[in-house]
Amino acid sequence: MEFxxxxxxxxxxxMTFGDLGTEGSFATQVMHGQLETPDGYTLMVADAPAEMMSVTVGTNISISLSGAAEDAETLRAHFAGLAEGGQVTQALEPAPWGDEFGMLVDTFGISWLVNIAGDRG
Known part of the structure; x- marks a missing residue:
């Protein structure tokens, strides 16, 4: 989440499981994690200890960031930052539907889609 x-x-x-009194192997794992961004995005996460559930890591999660043309600079910076240490799967560039669109997989294996609305003016 710091990334x-x-x-x-x-x-x-x-908040970790340990913060609520859990001891042992998952005391340091995240029970509730929340990031409130200045752009109005809220990301929420939690660890899934094997004792509680089975998780298949892969391409089963994608996060989309979308905004208006006036948000283009910020969204391009987010795309570049999220791509650090990851892999761009589709460059952020003009798309057939008139917007700017790109996809990447970040350093933690999370897929991101970024869409910047075209200037409809």
Whole structure:
């Protein structure tokens, strides 16, 4: 979450299982994590201890960031920051529907889609 905060900015609040008295192997794992960004995005996360559920890591999660043409500079910066250490799967460029669109997989294996609305003026 610190990585996402470094890219998106905002206030990060994390509560671990240990904060609520859990001891042992998942005391340091995240029970509730929330990042409130200056752009109005809210990211929420939680660890999934194996004792509680089975998780398949892969391409089963995507996060989309979308905004208006006046948000283009900020969204381009977010795209570049999220791509650090990851892999761009589609460059952020003009799309057939008139917007600017790109996709990437970040350093943690999370897929991101970024869409910047075209100037409809």
């Amino acid at each position: 996402y905060q470094s890219v998106l900015g905002g206030d990060l609040n994390i």
